[in-house]
Amino acid sequence: MSTCVEETAFSKTKETTRIVIIGAGASGIAAATKLLEQGFKNVQLFEAEDRIGGRINTVTFGNSFVDLGAQWCHGEEGNVVYEKVKDLDVLDRPGEYTIYFVRSNKEILSNEQTNVFKEFMGKFDVNPDCEGSVGDALTESYWKEMNTQSILNDKSIIKEALDFLKRRICSENACDSVSELSPRNYLNFQESGGDQNLSWRQKGYKKFLSVLLKSNEDQPGDHGILKGKVHLNRRIAEINWSGNGEITLRCWNGQIFSADHVICTVSLGVLKEKHPKLFVPALPADKVSSIKGLKLGTVNKFFLEFEVQPLPEKMMGIACLWLEEDLKELRGSKFFWLESICGFHRVDRQPLLLEGWIIGAHARYIETLSEEKVLEGLLWLFRKFLSFSVPYPKSFLRSQWHSNPNFRGSYSCYPTYADELRTGRTDLGSPLVDVSGRPRVQFAGEAKSRTHFSTVHGATETGWREADRLNEFYKGRAEN
Numbered sequence: 270m271s272t273c274v275e276e277t278a279f280s281k282t283k284e285t286t287r288i289v290i291i292g293a294g295a296s297g298i299a300a301a302t303k304l305l306e307q308g309f310k311n312v313q314l315f316e317a318e319d320r321i322g323g324r325i326n327t328v329t330f331g332n333s334f335v336d337l338g339a340q341w342c343h344g345e346e347g348n349v350v351y352e353k354v355k356d357l358d359v360l361d362r363p364g365e366y367t368i369y370f371v372r373s374n375k376e377i378l379s380n381e382q383t384n385v386f387k388e389f390m391g392k393f394d395v396n397p398d399c400e401g402s403v404g405d406a407l408t409e410s411y412w413k414e415m416n417t418q419s420i421l422n423d424k425s426i427i428k429e430a431l432d433f434l435k436r437r438i439c440s441e442n443a444c445d446s447v448s449e450l451s452p453r454n455y456l457n458f459q460e461s462g463g464d465q466n467l468s469w470r471q472k473g474y475k476k477f478l479s480v481l482l483k484s485n486e487d488q489p490g491d492h493g494i495l496k497g498k499v500h501l502n503r504r505i506a507e508i509n510w511s512g513n514g515e516i517t518l519r520c521w522n523g524q525i526f527s528a529d530h531v532i533c534t535v536s537l538g539v540l541k542e543k544h545p546k547l548f549v550p551a552l553p554a555d556k557v558s559s560i561k562g563l564k565l566g567t568v569n570k571f572f573l574e575f576e577v578q579p580l581p582e583k584m585m586g587i588a589c590l591w592l593e594e595d596l597k598e599l600r601g602s603k604f605f606w607l608e609s610i611c612g613f614h615r616v617d618r619q620p621l622l623l624e625g626w627i628i629g630a631h632a633r634y635i636e637t638l639s640e641e642k643v644l645e646g647l648l649w650l651f652r653k654f655l656s657f658s659v660p661y662p663k664s665f666l667r668s669q670w671h672s673n674p675n676f677r678g679s680y681s682c683y684p685t686y687a688d689e690l691r692t693g694r695t696d697l698g699s700p701l702v703d704v705s706g707r708p709r710v711q712f713a714g715e716a717k718s719r720t721h722f723s724t725v726h727g728a729t730e731t732g733w734r735e736a737d738r739l740n741e742f743y744k745g746r747a748e749n
């Protein structure tokens with residue numbers, strides 16, 4: 270029996286083998302387009318949403334587009350997104366960016382004071398032999414530095430700025446608190462050199478997808494070289510990988526599909542919630558441990574559109590610093606969640622917009638509130654921090670990444686809990702293979718990147734990695 274199954278599996282070629290990719294985000298699209306380039310013929314993508322892109326979600330707002338998910342290409346050297354588009358003249362370099370540090374009593378810190386904090390942030394890093402959490406490392410090196418800064422003689426400002434820096438680190442690393450963040454998040458991530466915030470010249474991050482797909486980004490529904498291979502509104506409810514033969518997939522509507530290989534790109538949040546039912550038989554213990562140990566944090570965005578420019582010309586954005594007594598009062602009020610907003614900034618080439626970020630548990634909480642309630646809070650925040658009035662916005666938009674069952678969060682991080690479980694991204698990204706080493710169920714997506722997690726370039730690399738794995742396996746087989 271097993272000989273027969275092996276013969277069947279081994280008789281497949283790039284022409285005949287059936288590959289199903291679950292999820293049409295950056296990693297799924299990267300895997301599918303690469304597989305076609307490599308000569309695989311039967312590649313199908315099943316996507317739960319009614320659109321492609323996943324956590325790349327460029328939508329119309331203001332006078333062009335905004336990104337509810339990925340927004341910037343982070344870096345140039347060793348960044349596959351940058352490499353792919355660098356000759357197309359589609360990216361803008363960030364301009365001069367003046368963020369004002371504003372206190373909850375409306376006081377604006379001087380440039381000299383602000384620069385002390387910005388310089389600290391620019392050089393803060395985690396030492397390889399650091400013990401404890403990123404929060405421990407931050408607090409220690411922060412106070413060491415601040416004690417040498419004579420320009421800052423007001424200890425309360427230093428404390429307020431530390432709270433802000435913590436929120437900033439949480440938003441960059443998608444953790445609820447710096448105390449839960451493992452130093453591995455810093456030590457394993459390899460930053461790509463060059464500009465970190467390259468933007469997509471009013472086209473949004475979907476431009477990158479259209480480059481991968483060779484499609485027209487202005488034509489919704491154009492799937493380019495994946496035409497006819499992308500199946501939207503098809504949430505996969507079960508992946509049956511029992512035995513050694515074909516894999517059976519069940520869609521939410523009862524449809525059944527068969528495949529020889531499955532590349533699963535669903536987010537870590539979806540894996541956390543669904544893996545016991547999604548995989549039959551259950552996943553191996555090391556995989557389950559990595560799903561439990563790693564975290565998909567929540568970071569959400571707001572966009573407000575105004576009739577007139579809401580901030581003075583020179584003010585590109587504000588960082589919110591809470592006075593201790595104001596924070597105490599805030600925590601007892603219905604607007605307690607405003608504490609987790611880092612600040613607001615302008616949007617490139619859209620001067621009538623303001624964009625804000627909120628992190629962690631409060632980001633998840635306000636996903637349950639109505640738009641009106643959230644907007645009421647934001648307008649209160651403007652009144653609290655700014656000495657001038659910000660007009661009522663013309664329109665409002667926000668992301669809700671956690672409550673969407675197809676994501677359950679924004680991007681992944683290493684909490685110290687993953688260290689305790691001695692698990693990580695290699696366990697999460699490793700394929701399920703048969704006795705002969707043939708990949709059966711493979712895993713791609715940002716959380717499965719060892720060095721570029723939480724980014725689009727990391728997700729893309731993992732899609733290519735899994736396509737290469739199959740290509741390697743089929744190398745040298747007769748194409749007939």
Ligand SMILES: Cc1cc2nc3c(=O)[nH]c(=O)nc-3n(C[C@H](O)[C@H](O)[C@H](O)COP(=O)(O)OP(=O)(O)OC[C@H]3O[C@@H](n4cnc5c(N)ncnc54)[C@H](O)[C@@H]3O)c2cc1C
Pocket residue numbers: 291292293294295296297315316317318321322323324325337338339340341342343503504505506534535536539568569570668670674675676678679680713714715716722723724725726728
């Ligand atoms: C607010 C925010 C800001 C960000 N900013 C940046 C940034 O500026 N720069 C950057 O590089 N990165 C950024 N990121 C991260 C980046 O967006 C992600 O790392 C990347 O897009 C993830 O791609 P992926 O393919 O791994 O996953 P996803 O994009 O999540 O793709 C997985 C797909 O699987 C689908 N799916 C889920 N369950 C099922 C199922 N059962 N059956 C079928 N389909 C299913 C989902 O609908 C989804 O489309 C940001 C993310 C967020 C949320």
